[in-house]
Amino acid sequence: MSDATQSTPAPKRSALQALEIDTRLLGMVGAFIVVCLVFNVLTDGRFLTPRNIFNLTIQTVSVAIMATGMVFIIVTRHIDLACGALLATCSAIMAMTQTAYLPQLVGLPLGHPAIPWIAIAVGMSAGALIGAFQGWMVGYLAIPAFIVTLGGLLIWRNVGWYLTNGQTIGPLDPTFMQFGGINGTLGTTWSWIIGILAVVAAIWALFSARRNKIAHDFPVKPMWAELVNAGIIATAVLGFIAILNSYEIPRGRLRRLFEARGETLPDDFTAAYGLPISVLLLIAIAIGMTVIAKKTRLGRYIFATGGNPDAAELSGVNTRLLTVKVFALMGALCAISAVVASARLTNHSNDIGTLDELRVIAAAVIGGTALSGGIGTIHGAILGALIMQSLQSGMAMVGVDAPLQNIVVGTVLVVAVLVDIIYRKRLGAK
Template sequence: MTDTAPPQEKSGKRGLLVTLEIDSRLLGMIGAFVLLCLAFNFATDGRFLTPRNIFNLSIQTVSVAIMATGMVFVIVMRHIDLSVGALLAFCSATMGVMQVWVLPQTLGLGIGHPLIAPITIVVGLIAGTLVGAANGWLIGYQRIPAFIVTLGGLLIWRNFGWYESSGQTLGPLDSTILNFGGIDGTLGETLSWVVGVLAAASAVWALWRARANKVHHGFPVKPMWAEVALAGLTIASVMGFVWLLNSYQMPVARMKRMFEARGEVMPEGFTAGYGLPISVLLLIVVVVAMTVVARRTRFGRYIFAAGGNPDAAELSGINTRMLTVKVFALMGFLCALSAVVAQARQTYHTNDIGTLDELRVIAAAVIGGTALAGGIGTIYGAILGAIIMQSLQSGMAMVGVDAPFQNIVVGLVLVLAVWIDIQYRKRLGEKI
């Protein structure tokens, strides 16, 4: 595969992991994450691993996680993007101005018009993509180092957004947009189960297709029990996650209001879970799409090739300059998508939205095993990195760690994660 696969077809030592074809680095990260959760859960007397907290963790992670998937591509190509937080603020300001001032007032659509949300989002996505493409053009065609271009962008775009919004807090936001915020936009229990079943079914179908394809070409395949175990594990994780989110019960007062809004009276003893937040669903869609792009498209293959050996990519006839433009445009698009989620979560736009997100996004990608030297990185790793970062931060807040120590710990974890990764690669390098 394009990423670092564990050594296969090697000497007779075929462990369980090799048979299951599971990345041992992924397993290490999951192990570290589980330990982290258990430790926090112990320290908070069981408050960390409640449906409520897991729900909150999920929606807090989305914005950074969406951008982290794009950052994987940027870093794999040996670039960096320091402007993502500022770009998020610019897109958020643009969309805030659109939905609060331009569309309802200047264009006279009025508050709550159904076209406001789609137009706003499309304008935001276009703005983000264009800024990203401009960054990519400066980097790819004008050969200005990405560090400099995006460092400039860090200063430029947040303040461009400030100028656009005249520094004002923009709100209230359109009600459809608010659905992307998390707690105000969930699928409810039934729909969440439906999505869960569909997701699990497509995952199993993908596994089966991969096997069928290998058999078709006469390649060695995993033993059937390994396939079944992997499929079972997938189904269990998906369904478990849905079950957890469904277990987070809506407060009675909130449900009463919802019934009153529909002109009904809430029956006695009625309960409902929140279910899957729309923002998390959006993240899942982004992750699947970006994983497919990374592994199964020419675009993704060229990103990894250019990161592994830029000269080789160029000599193979790949237009690496245009590729740089596309990668940064995609990064800009994802920043705009994150901006929708971020502004909806705080229910209004402010100038400081997404401040320091560039560091969280880069840290998530790097903790997730993306190598700054280029050529190596996975989407799922970056997501796990984002989740670990967010868990650390909110876990420490719950435990009551002093604010300075929270940042010190996050910084140490970042350095430690990269050090472990280097040691791991070294060991792998010796074995090969």
């Protein structure tokens, strides 16, 4: 049978309503495009070059990963001021595991195949345990999250300092450093393969959801709207891959890579970086966190608790244990961000993650997460992180002083919250 005979007829709507695009998300995308175009003009076309877009993506990953966890924290009406400091502690633990603990205690030299994976497992375990401990204090001891994590900000930043005796630890394991961006990319061919597979999976999910709605007699979009949405997805994904694949590896770096293999670089040989492994990691985390938010009991409990904690508890939700789980998840994500951040720098430094807690909170809030709880999206937080990084990178390229950069970012955060309040009031009025 046709879709029309199996589904409930939808009332006549405008083209934008038929596409069912979130107007707030559309506004964020528009703001991001405006920021990019303005900085591209101010930098004489350097902002939107493949090289800068590549750098922008790998610089965004660390904050964006933590922002996905901050969505759950804020949705449950809490806050985490310790995520940047926890990142530093996890980074210190993983750096020391690679360069000191495993070589000295177990006899595994730096470069051993097991080194990076053991270090990452240790770092994620430490991050999850620390996060769970903070969540236990918030959930079971009823200490406000603001106080617990403010104390954590001071504690974990200095725990990381003591673990390394205040020294920069590096270089790190070569395999570990592949998670940092420029040291680990997929190349042109694999980037296209991943991009095409991503488009196929996204379109399959789009039409699978349509079939499920039809099967349960729910209204569906017109077929033309589904095709337009599929076209937007395909254009965005493949366009992004094309931009990354157009950033060629400099001749000097290629020459060193060939010399390391005992080969000579041919005169006409060229190669592109392609999709960074760190960006692929962010995409995987975003998908996983979205599935948790929309398809699992944990996600339903998180949003129900944020919407009305008393009602959730009366319905049988263990809100105290839920708080522990949310903070433990945030701690694990801080450890993953530590992998990306330290791998990008190729070492652990004491100032790693400084002020990241403010960037992460700003990314989540700019992305539409309500500080009153109950509302937030993973893709919105990632877009918020991208907007924040674009602002900072653009201002740095223009030559704006660091103090003025912070003033602008702070102003944008306040304005974003004000716009969110006005937007939700208008929705409530309707």
